[in-house]
Amino acid sequence: MIKVRYFGVVIVGLIGLILIFFQEKHPIKYMQVATIESSPAGEPSIVVTFKDSVTNETIYLRKTKDNIPLHYFKKVIGEVCYDDECRLLDIVVYWNITGRYLGFELPKGEFLSKYDHDPFSENEYQRLHTLLADSSIPLDAVSFEKLVEQPKNDEGVVDAVSGATSKSVADMVVKGAAYTTYKLWNIVNGPTMDIVSELTEKQLTPTLIHRILQSSDNNDKLWALNRIDTTTELTLDLEASLLEIISSDDFYLAYSAIHAIDPVHLNASDLQERLFSIYANVNHSIQKELLKKLMQSPFLSSEVVGASRDLLIQLNGQQLNDLLKL
């Protein structure tokens, strides 16, 4: 029995050594689709420094050479302890400029380990990356102690809950690394998420909003749409982005884009006309929203009035009623 255990320790050690050798050359890095796909230029700048329960935290920002913010990151170094068990956490966590999780990177030679110090496998890193990206997992709703019922095992090591973890918890964590997952998830989805989002808000320009609206991630688009207000100048690029989204078949994005337009923006006849020009080609529910938006116009462009006459014959009674309210 002792021999078997010894043999196991040797094997784990060897795997660890191989991994360390490999990671010296290839640091472990997992990244999602970025809000803005572009290359950073220059050194990252420090934007915030604060201290929280884990360690001293400094948030860095990387920008393009055109000064467009690309992403934020934070180096998390420290001992993470739970129930007399401590382990070193040395990791760089990245956020998109919208606050959405971007990825993580381990310094050269570092790797994450489970209980018994088994290193993470490729699949486990991938699973961790997926879990961290899911802000809807309710890992912030409860304390770790409440989340898992402490297994009655000899070691008393919480990350050993692989066998005893209840089904719902097992769905939320990397097997054998419940506490590591819990801790990292709360760093990724914790206050920093809102801090970086607010930092970007302060840098918003019509150009940056337009760039974010080009993101392939819908949450990024919604983030930008929700930040368009009366003071935002609807440049031609930005207006084109909005019209493109309104014409798309994603109801919620289209709905949010219509809501992003303020009555002040409708002082521009051109915008009214462009909005009305897409009326015939959008989903019926969006048509209704478009008319409601045009009703908020301080005045109605004569072009829109003229164009609406051509539509009358195609409308049902309800739509006609809505149109006549214009």
Place this chain on the structure above:
Amino acid sequence: MIVGGTPSFAKGERLVEPYKVKEESITTEILVVGGGTTGTIAAIQSGRAGAETILIESGSQLGGTTTTGGVSFPGIFHAWGKQIIGGIGWELVMDCVELNGDKLPNFSKIPDSHWKHQVTINAPLYTLLAEEKCLEAGVKIRYYETPTHIEFKEGKWIVETVGKGTKTSIVCNQIIDCTGNALIASMAGYDVLREEDTQPGSLIFRLGGYKYDALDLTKIPKKHHRILRQNMLENSKRESREHTYVPYSYVYVPGADSTTSEGHTIANNEGRNTLLNLVRKLKTFPGCENLKLVDLKTETAVRETYRIDGLYKMNKDDYTSGKVFDDAVSHSFYPIDLHRDGKSIYQEFLKPDIVASIPLRSLIPKRSQNFLVAGRCVSSDRLANSALRVQASCMGMGQAAAVAAVLASKQGISPAEVDINEIKNLLKKHGAIIPKQV
């Protein structure tokens, strides 16, 4: 001592005629029976399509399960990032959301739980808007009225109804049975089916006066944890990033059947009795001493009673494979969701990009004339029905049935004989989303 003779009148008083039941015969093109989730939409659509429409409802308000039953979070209108059910149901939900200043869930995000795409609405406001839209569409609403007899004669249906002080004979071209119980289909002599064991109904309520997080759950029997937790679910912490919803609790009512006054009374009695005992029990637990019943819905909401035997019976495979029928008139999206014996729920989720469709034939009873059903009594097997029964799907069916009925009425034929493309085109014109063949 009794004093007889002529009564003396104060100023403004007069002697009234003895109570007399008003008997009359009225005519209409379309008769919608049942003003619940489905019938409300059917009636509005019928009126908007230009047909004379009467809506009879046995209760005092429109909306049924959505309002009176308290399931005030209709869904599901969106699937896989796209809207799949639109039209009048969605219009009503949106008007309600906007007038109440609510936010929509983020439909662009595929939710981890299907209910996150249900839209929480203010039920009383929904009731008002539904009634307004009916009246604007020219629908004649008759509350407190229920059918007692039905007969098909010379191409017309003659439906006898009784209400408070009324006995009415309604002569109409087409009937849409939106009772949820296939009541009038059965009365008309069409076959209806019922499972030996039906899913329980739910009596919905809200508790207050305790803090779930402060409870010592080790001192409360496990079987009560769900009620206490579900009642307090409020994800306010993530309000900015995720849809928040109205927490609610319910007690199951086994065998709940709303088809008759007698059955519905029993369902209400049982639900209320169960709830009262539950409240008494919960108050004995530490931390729940000040627990209060904050809200109770008017009646027990019913999940499953009868289904018609239609020209096509949808089955579970049709539903889960997302089969698009040639005569598909609406979509449906929900997991297979069978509440078994009131103890557990069997759920089977649709695979990515799968959305079910509903054929018109499932809304037409076999051997029927000038007759449609819409809502949970749609012709389907039990598992398909457990998904089809939800509100958005019922609204889609209601609108489709109304369009088919109106066209049939105008053409003097039965709904099954109407050109399906004509039905689809008119539905599209009224904002409905028609399933497309891939």
